[in-house]
Structure formats: structure tokens, C-alpha cells
Amino acid sequence: MKGLLSRAPGGPETLEIGELPEPAAGAGEVVVAVKACAINYPDVLIIEDKYQFKPQRPFAPGGEFAGVVDSVGEGVTRFKVGDRVMGNSGNGALVEKFVAKADNVYPVPEERSFEEGASMLLTYGTTIHALVDRGHIKEGDNLLVLGAAGGVGLAAVELGKAFGARVVGAVSSEEKAQAVRDAGADDVIIYGRAPFSKDESKALADQFKEKGGKAGFQLVYDAVGGDYAEPALRSIGWEGRYLVVGFPAGIPKLPLNLTLLKSCDVAGVFWGAFAAREPERNRANIQQLFDMWAAGKIAPRVTEVFPFEKGGDAIAKMAARGAIGKLVVRVAE
Structure with missing residues (x-):
């Protein structure tokens, strides 16, 4: 599968489309065919080795994603293949397929786009x-x-x-x-x-x-x-x-x-760290967000969508503090 990869520390111009192994869902996990990935400031830092976490290279940035469940691992009952979902991760979501813990994934409401879904959680x-x-x-x-x-x-x-x-x-x-x-x-x-x-x-x-x-x-x-x-x-x-x-x-x-x-x-x-240490309190917060979203009190503002191969441009715009609302990379249609 393809990903937008960081092979050496540097700015967005160092990112390139490359091949990664096809992921498999382990126990309690789902594989998501990614449709959209939102860009956030940690993506600027992580590719320059300035973030608190330094993944082993090559890796893909991207901490918020939305897409369709491609496969489910043992013990997963909340989701099935074909479900529209969104989730968050530390990094790694600027890829065609992403493996995530099922507990970190939520349904995308039917009336919402993948771009909106990718822009909510973080x-x-x-x-x-x-x-x-x-x-x-x-x-x-x-x-x-x-x-x-x-x-x-x-x-x-x-x-x-x-x-x-x-x-x-x-x-x-x-x-x-x-x-x-x-x-x-x-x-x-x-x-x-x-x-x-x-x-x-x-x-x-x-x-x-x-x-x-x-x-x-x-x-x-x-x-x-x-x-x-x-x-x-x-x-x-x-x-x-x-x-x-x-x-x-x-x-x-x-x-x-x-x-x-x-x-x-x-x-x-x-x-x-809060979400990892206190998952139940975090889930309660997320449910409150979904309730507010449904009531029209909040709504992610997606202001620009970039094609997969131009994902580095989205990160560059974030680095230049030029973003208004959310910048999203469309990984697949």
C-alpha cells in the first residue's frame, strides 16, 4: 500500500509517496481504508523530529483519519466491514490503509463527509x-x-x-x-x-x-x-x-x-495522554461532542482539501500559520 512517508528528518518538502507493508488487524483492532486525513500542528513537528514522540522511519504523519472499515480483528464487535468510521492516532494515518484500536474509532454520522469526520476528534x-x-x-x-x-x-x-x-x-x-x-x-x-x-x-x-x-x-x-x-x-x-x-x-x-x-x-x-490514562472520561467527552455536533452547536470547518500526493503542501501551509479552520488531505475517493 502507499503512504506519504518521512524517510529523514526535514520539512514537508522531504515527504514522498512510497510503499509500506499491507496492514493486518490484530485482536481488538480494525483496518481502515483511509479516505481523508486532517492535518494538525504535530504533523509539522513530527517530521522534523521535534515532537515528543519520534517514530521509527520510514513513517507517515497524520493523526486524524476517516474512511471505511476494511477488516476487523478478533474480538471486535462494534464495527463490521464497510462501516464508515473516523479515528485518531499519534501519527501514521497518511496512508491508504491504517490499523487502529477499535476503541479509538467512532462511527461517522451518515450526514457527514469523510473530510468532516477526519476533522473532529483531535x-x-x-x-x-x-x-x-x-x-x-x-x-x-x-x-x-x-x-x-x-x-x-x-x-x-x-x-x-x-x-x-x-x-x-x-x-x-x-x-x-x-x-x-x-x-x-x-x-x-x-x-x-x-x-x-x-x-x-x-x-x-x-x-x-x-x-x-x-x-x-x-x-x-x-x-x-x-x-x-x-x-x-x-x-x-x-x-x-x-x-x-x-x-x-x-x-x-x-x-x-x-x-x-x-x-x-x-x-x-x-x-x-489523558485519553490513554482515562479512556472512560475521554469517551464521555467524545459523546458530548457528538451530541453537540448533532445539535448544530459545533461543526468542523474544512477550508481546503489537498490531493494525496500534495499532502506535504498542507503541512507546509500549517507550518506557515496560514491555515484557517481545518486542512484535509483526500487519500482516496
């Missing part, structure tokens, strides 16, 4: 875990979302509104700001490109503080990092929760005196 799974389990979101909270036009950012806007928060999305362009407004944000901030001088950092903090109001933000959802982190932390309210989600702008260093002065919490968000 972004919304990360975000519901962040807001509910780590951020303890409640109705009336003020929520600031950094990188609000990306996949996890738009998920945070939608879920924040679904949980009754006032949501302010922060983005880098008017085009992205409009996407965030369309997703339901109450207000937007357009910030400049880092790195920031001391004065520019203070000006951004003042922007955040103005939008946060007198009480500040009860929640900051930071999927950006870098020079954006400290100004956002300065806008947090008393006993606020700062959610650390990702670092496409670089890993920040936060002045911990601010956490003392505001009596706030800095909470790491590692959804993959």
Missing part, C-alpha cells in the same frame, strides 16, 4: 478536555482564545459559546477575524506578528486587558505560545486558568510573579 477532543477538565469552564466566564482561527482555535470558540462563555478570539489578520466572528465569537483582537519589543508586548497586554474588562479573563486558551503568552497572562483575572495547548510561535517563559499576584493557575493540556 481538535474538539483536545479542546473539550482543555475547557472542561483543565479549565473548569462555567457559564458567564470570560474566555480569551489565542490563534482563534486555527483548528483548535475555532473549536475553542464554538465550545466556549456552547458552554455559555463570553468568547474573545485573537488572530493575526482580518480574514481570520471574520472566520472567528462567523464561528460565534463575541469580540475579536487582531494582533501583530512576533517577535515583540517590550513596548509592543505592553501594548498587546493592554489590548487584551481592554477586551477582558474590569474582571479580566477567567480562561485563556493558548494554542500559540511565544511572545503572545505573557501579554495574555497579564490580562487574566483573579483565580483565572491559563490553558497551555501548543507552541507554534515558540515555547514561552512566563513570569511566575504574575501567577502569584493574580492567584491564577497554569494548566497543561495533553489530550493524548
